Amino acid sequence: MLKTFERMSETIKDEVYIMGQKVVVANELSLEAITSKNVKLFSKAKNELNNISHMSNKIDNLILRALALHQPEAKDLRQMVSYLKITNEIVRAGTNTKSFIKNFSKSFHKEVDFDTIFEFSIPLQKSSIEAIKTSIELVKMYDTQEIEFSFQKVLVEENKTDDLYAMIEKALLKKLSSKVELSKYYLDILSSLRRLEKVADRAASIANLLVFAHLGGELHQA
């Protein structure tokens, strides 16, 4: 492998990681905002995600350049194509995170039963964070066993979010039916929590793509 391609490859990998980390950090900040009841952290979290599109374009152009100049094959090709799709996924995860923050902050009303909500939403958020964090860590992994282990972890967390969301949905719909005037707030909360579940979905997609990159197989939508 020529040094120039090696350097390009490393740069792209690093940039993807950095971009992914921004989404992770944004989610972690929003969790902290909720647990420490500090609304300011929500805007800090949003700020993390400011330049995500710009970063995605930058990485996409780097990948285009690498493909044009070096015609990679096999693992190198799979990596380039995976990263190209991953930038998309990360942008969407970022968008989902922003939506969560927006909708959740809208829903603050003293009559809403946040205790019940937090019982489910905090584990959901934690699972979601775990999923996205692990999937971004996969970018830097090399060992096959480590990769497979982490991949399974992401899938497990993603399943957890599905289950947790189902439970929350049931609980909140019940609450909805009993207190109709609060329905707007409960619906906002529900849709924001759905966004968290989507972040976990994106994490699973990213993990799938990275497994494809490292280990081979076929590209398929997760």
Added chain:
Amino acid sequence: MKTKINVEDLNLWYGSKHALQNINIKLNKNKITALIGPSGCGKSTFLRCINRMNDLITAAKVEGKIVIDGKNIYDKDVDEVSVRKRVGMVFQQPNPFPKSIYENIAYAPIKHGLVNKGKACDKLVEKSLISAGLWDEVKDILHNPGTSLSGGQQQRLCIARTIAVEPDVILMDEPTSALDPISTEKIEALMLELKKKYTIVIVTHNMQQAARVADYTAFFHMGDLIEYDETETIFVNPKEKKTEDYITGRFG
């Protein structure tokens, strides 16, 4: 970006055939410039103008200027032999002299008066072989014939021989087209190292090679320079349709 070679209105005729038409191009210092184009487009002919090798062909007539370091090499007071000392050339077919590895490298520098026989010469041979990435493989067999090496090694020997005369510019005429992929890769990596010290101009019919190693690429077609730009632009966003057709394999 410093210009090392400034080509102005270069025209070349082979007898009555107008082989190069009004070439104007500035080749940059310590960069690799690739010349690409279909067979017969004049890229090799142009390359051979830069070290006046075309002077050896009686039917070739050159007009125009090639200015290197401020002096037009086609001026009447410039000896073609001295041009070739500053502008070295590596050929498509590895062509070591039928002498030992040591003598292959030592012959020209001694004749040019750069070193005398003995320790100074030994050092020069070692330095050249190290720069060409061949020292470790041949340091114990310096007195074996140059032709006993493999194809890839022979080509690196030719590169060592060229840099032993301390040129500024290295011209390469399809240097890896006769070699296998591993040797090709070694030489491409070598080129990336060499550009730190030398200005390199390479003719290649393998576009992907130009994409991999060159900083700038010039596309020639039927004696004309169609497009000259940074390699990334040529391969991602070529401005001329002819360039794009060639790159995408629509012709040539």
Added chain:
Amino acid sequence: MKKTNNPFYDASLKKRHQAARRFKIFALSSLITAISFLVFFLFDMIGKGLPALQQTYVQVEVTYNDQTIKSSRKAIDKKLRKIVSRAWLRGIKKEVQNNPQLMNTTKLVWALADDQVDQYIKGHHYKLKNKDRLIVDELNRLNQVELQFNSIFFNNGDSKIPEFAGIKSALIGSILTLLVTMLVSFPIGVMTAIYLEEFADDNKFTQMIEVNINNLAAIPSILFGLLGLAIFINLFGLPRSSPLVGGLTLALMTLPIIIVTTRAALRGVPDTIRQAGYGLGLTKIQVVRDHVLPLAFPGIMTGSIIGLAQAMGETAPLIIVGMIAFIPDSPSSITQAATVMPAQIFTWAGMPERAYIEKTAMGILVLLSVLISLNTIAVYLRKKFETKW
């Protein structure tokens, strides 16, 4: 070839193979014919020439004293005079000078027999009178007739007396002539070829020279003899019959061949070597002298040696410059009169005495051996220098 189930079956193959076989047989029979001519020739020559390696000696009493030294035919018994070689008897004087003890003695020595006795002993046609023949038979019965190795053939020059004729002077003459030829034609030929191939421009003038040189190689050699006569003998006044003139004439003849083969050898050097040399900023002389010539050398060597071997066998031009003369003594310098082996053979072939037949054949064999060894040297040199590249 089965027709069924055989995807490789081809109906026309049988005829094509037969045609190939016929062609092969035809080529082989041509080769056999050529070889049989050669074998027949060799057998004939060897058969005729081998007897020349031996000479008949008879054991007789020879008296050494003042009288016999002056009049050598008195040194032996009168009836043996037709049997012992007259020329050998003349050598008595020298023998006594070398060995003074022989003076005033009568010894039983092995004397060289007359050429007719030699012919008789060897079973060829002879011209002995009956009484002489009876004497020889008597000597033979007493084991006083012997065939000994013919060192005379290799130690003497030509002689009108057959038993005393040898090839030495012709051999030396050949060597001296060849030396002159080599020293003149090799440098001039090689340099000319180098100039034409590496330095001359490719224009009409050069092409004309090239055509003319090629034509010169095909001119009948006798014309070179006339040229040599006109220039070297008449114009320059060089001594006639000398190896100098002969060598110069042969040099003229060999020059085109050397030029042509040297050019071919130079062309055989791949152009990539020259390109590499020029690419390094070397001058033309450096490229030609240090890189092209060493590579072309085997070819030049081979071509030159073959040209010289050809020159060695040339007779016609040398006849014109006079080297056909009767030369009994070996020449000691290139300006003395000499003859060459082919000319000597020609002379012997025209002598009336039968004894010369075997000498002619032997001379041919000696010439052939020299030519074969020259060609072998050419092959050896080529192989030796070829491995370097």
